Amino acid sequence: TDDPASYLGDACVCPKCGGHHLKANSDILDVWWDSGVSHTAVCRHRDNLEFPADMYLEGSDQHRGWFMSSLMTSVGAYGVAPYKSVVSQGFTLDGQGRKMSKSLGNVIDPNKECDTRGADILRLWVTSVDTSNDIPCDGTILDHVGEAYRRFRNTLRFLLGEIEGQFDPATDAVPYDELLPYDKLTLARLCQVHDQVSAAYESYRFNVVYRTLYDYVITELSNGYLNATKDRVYCGEKNGFERRSALTVWAQILSMLVHDLQPILVYTTDEVMAYLPASLRDGQEYAALLDWYQAPWTAEEYEPYLAAYDAVVEARAAFTKAYEAAVADGTLTEKTTQAARATLTAPVELHDLLAGELGCDLAEPFVCSEVEFAQGEELACSVEPAHGEKCPRCWNFRELGEDGLCPRCHDAVAALEE
Template sequence: LFMADGADAWFSKSAEEILPAGFACPKCGSAKLTKETDILDVWFESGVSHEAVLKARPELKWPADLYTEGSDQHRGWFQSSLMTSVGVYNRAPYDAVLTHGFVVDGDGRKMSKSLGNVVDPLDVTAKSGADILRLWVASSDYTVDVGISPDILRHVGEAYRRIRNTFRFMLGNLYDFKPGVDDVEYDSLQELDKWALHEMTGLLKNVTANYEDYRFHAVYHTVYNFFTNELSSLYLDILKDRLYASAAGSVERRAAQTVLFEMLVTFTKMLAPILAFTSEELWSYIPEEVRGTKSVHLAAWPTANENYINPELDNTWNKLLKIRSEVAKALEEARNKKEIGNALEAEVELYADDALREFLENYRKVQVAVDQNLLSQVMIVSSVNVYPYFESPENVYKSELIPNLAIKVSPAPGAKCERCWRYEETVGQAPEHPGLCARCASVLVQV
């Protein structure tokens, strides 16, 4: 009857029309029965949707993976569904329940047409695109009421552009990279590259766990902070010299591209549930033989490569990057005093005690290119030298975070290379390229 006439059939049909012909009460034998018209439960119809919908449609499954609704449904749909299912099947009709708050304006007020504070999602999509709206949803802690306003959306838009620009940097530096041909084996990567892969793997594990727990705002904040800090401000910033100035087919440049490509594929898949359209666009730029699927939304979730996990390397580089941040402060002081302009105009002298000096000296000895050691590469300055702490001059920057570390910044000797902008004493030594340093001149010879 319900399938034919809907739930109102209970009220429109007589008792005789509802009951089988000749039906009588099994206890007293009377055939004079009346319908009960008291309300059983206002949520009964939706409460049995697990039976009427999930079990009636072959493309669906029972129990449901997830029931999600507002916090008012604890005494409504969640409860009526639970009671009817437990009563019949002795278990919940869902494997998980997700409860969310309500959308309010930027001042925490309930949205109302009379107040004029309603934000139409279609207007947001038309103006900024669906991914901005999706990113706002993901960035919000839905366990409480969620605020939305033009100002909030503006901040989300800025975060989106930072993420998108990071992807553009990756793609822009992979234009001549052929996966499967130009890849560099892990053992041949530089330490910085291995550290980046370690960090990427940790991020993937963290993000995957947060997705599984429906903690989408944690996914957003974790990814945004990683893109802003570990990527843009550290790895990619340090990488620019290798990508722009090294020989196109050199191991150091191909190593950087190898890591960038793996990050591109991993991050595109990782953000696909949130930035659905941006990820699809990114996917189209990945070579077809690597993609495996036409759409990123058909691709498998990325798996963490345990071989990239290296706690010892992580500790070492955290220490090195902490020193880098102190050098950045010293560089800023020198810049404010007009002693230098760009950081590449600087020569840095590090004064440290025995243990720290040995640590720094070991990295200073690592040559990453002609005229360039690893410390100068990481600090993004023209040269770095290491001395005992007791030799540190007066009136130099003294670190408050790292004991017995002093930093002297002065103009780098030599001239500015027209190609890499580093200051080197080898500039002008190659007659055919008088404006270049030895590293850049040797690169052009190979072209």
């Protein structure tokens, strides 16, 4: 405890006898009073701290306890609240919603879970739930979180596999305004996701951070953009414009995920940092030392692309449904989307978005060989076998040359042989 004179000043001197040798008593006067005036004893009398505090964090039972006594004493003494924000959290229950206790034998030891599963999985579990309420936890729940963690980790590893040692944004990236249309749409969506994540962090809604990033990674990246652009990245000419356009966005996706996941997956993002190109590390060894991610486009710049992006997602869902039906009824005997030729119709508003200047070649997000597109009364899609023959290198159906390859693959192989 600090010397009383250090924070009482002249108030510790007796006006009659001049005595000033006060001894701080460690006895509790009143639990709510003593804790409630910590804003004075701690924040106002320590040079490295500020008053009001940025945040008070405690359990939900403190709304009638510490939060309230702190507010009352601070307003009474200084006329202001002692905090800028209050975050309360619930209590951890077992998988059946019961309070954990030794007598029930249902206590989960976080230290043991960290040793067994890794701290990042426990951190991911905390962010996957609304901690303002009481939350259940058991081995089964943590197993499910472990599956989600592996999805994140596999996506990071997948991106690193094509970027590490092969693509440096500082020298190889395509200017954003020159990206191919599908890449521009995806970059715009990336910027929007980052803004949504940033807003959720600002308001301490960590479960929203988790859900936003999880849905984005699984639904829109792994099953969407990354799967679609693998063709360009794997089969395109190594230094060709189309491949570099895709990898420019891949690098931004990787950078955004490292930044936005760092507060949660602290050890995993540090692993990634060891393999990032220098231009994405900003001279840092640890992800926690990175500045917050700066999105390539502002909201004013990316918002015009979002309607076209949503239109592509909607059209792709229609294709997926039609493709699955074509496989089920035997229309397609080869069960790869590249073996399909799609015929798509869309109502005028959706058609104009897909066919407009911000639209893209739908064969790429569909991962099929050909798309015939026209305006119609409703969104509808049918699937038939693709024209041409299967290229053994990229698996797309095209007119093959004398070497048995499609024109794109012929050029890519020729470039490798030069």
